[in-house]
Amino acid sequence: MTWTVHTLDLGEVELNQRRIVPNGEGLGVVRVPVQGWLLTKGEHKVVVDTGFRNPDILKRIGDRAKGIEQPHQRLIEQLKIHGVEPQDVNYVLHTHLHIDHAGQTDIFPMSTTVVVNRRELEYAVSGLSGPSYPPEDIKHIIDRLHTPNALWLLDLESTSGEHILPGIRCQNAGGHTEGSMLVLVDTEQGLAVFCGDLVYSVRHQLMTPTITHNDIGLTSNYVVARRSEKAAMKRLMQIAPKFFLYPSHDWPVTIEYSKVVEGAEKTLPGSLGGCWCRMTSMGYPEEA
Numbered sequence: 657m658t659w660t661v662h663t664l665d666l667g668e669v670e671l672n673q674r675r676i677v678p679n680g681e682g683l684g685v686v687r688v689p690v691q692g693w694l695l696t697k698g699e700h701k702v703v704v705d706t707g708f709r710n711p712d713i714l715k716r717i718g719d720r721a722k723g724i725e726q727p728h729q730r731l732i733e734q735l736k737i738h739g740v741e742p743q744d745v746n747y748v749l750h751t752h753l754h755i756d757h758a759g760q761t762d763i764f765p766m767s768t769t770v771v772v773n774r775r776e777l778e779y780a781v782s783g784l785s786g787p788s789y790p791p792e793d794i795k796h797i798i799d800r801l802h803t804p805n806a807l808w809l810l811d812l813e814s815t816s817g818e819h820i821l822p823g824i825r826c827q828n829a830g831g832h833t834e835g836s837m838l839v840l841v842d843t844e845q846g847l848a849v850f851c852g853d854l855v856y857s858v859r860h861q862l863m864t865p866t867i868t869h870n871d872i873g874l875t876s877n878y879v880v881a882r883r884s885e886k887a888a889m890k891r892l893m894q895i896a897p898k899f900f901l902y903p904s905h906d907w908p909v910t911i912e913y914s915k916v917v918e919g920a921e922k923t924l925p926g927s928l929g930g931c932w933c934r935m936t937s938m939g940y941p942e943e944a
């Protein structure tokens with residue numbers, strides 16, 4: 657039996673496009689979706705990322721950032737659509753701990769195990785990381801340290817990956833943040849890879865030709881060296897000959913031999929559907 661993917665619609669974020677991709681066409685503010693996922697297999701339930709704590713919290717990162725959320729986009733409401741209560745969830749996996757990925761983890765009881773790469777938690781409290789790691793969110797993760805089985809810290813830089821349950825494993829992403837991880841899930845249709853914010857925009861990063869042959873675009877938000885970020889992207893695109901790629905802020909796409917396969921997104925398991933890149937320019941003038 658394999659896993660079924662359900663996308664959780666956790667609102668939207670508006671922010672300055674320069675925070676997302678370099679050389680994006682147009683300037684000004686863009687609006688992108690915030691997504692989490694519910695993975696189900698029989699009685700097993702796993703959540704990947706928990707969205708933002710509240711829409712206002714996004715203002716802390718500045719640069720015209722703003723959260724948008726309808727009542728039905730709260731995590732608890734999104735789980736309810738699938739008949740799931742927080743206490744039913746066995747594991748919550750965090751691709752990373754940024755403000756829009758770990759904001760509602762405290763709805764889960766201590767009997768749910770939260771899974772974080774140790775390096776990511778260390779980075780979040782390193783003093784190097786700024787307002788993208790709200791203390792409310794990080795303190796909650798730290799509280800879990802002191803309850804048996806409430807927190808599972810992975811060591812992905814020094815391992816080839818760790819299995820969470822049969823058919824779900826985590827691997828070091830090597831990009832975006834110091835401790836970001838990829839979540840690899842076996843579904844009936846094939847391998848699904850949740851890449852967090854290593855890819856913000858499929859169109860800008862994976863489908864826009866660059867000057868050098870066969871190259872891949874970077875986001876404009878990463879903390880490792882540019883060379884490492886590029887290598888992380890290349891590793892991601894070669895993770896399997898064929899897989900489904902799920903970025904947190906864009907629609908999923910099918911990758912075959914490191915290329916986006918045109919037109920395949922409609923068949924993707926659990927996709928909310930829609931166009932390829934939902935990074936819509938709001939047409940606001942660039943800030944003076």
Ligand SMILES: [Zn+2]
Binds near residue numbers: 754904905
């Ligand atoms: Zn994000």
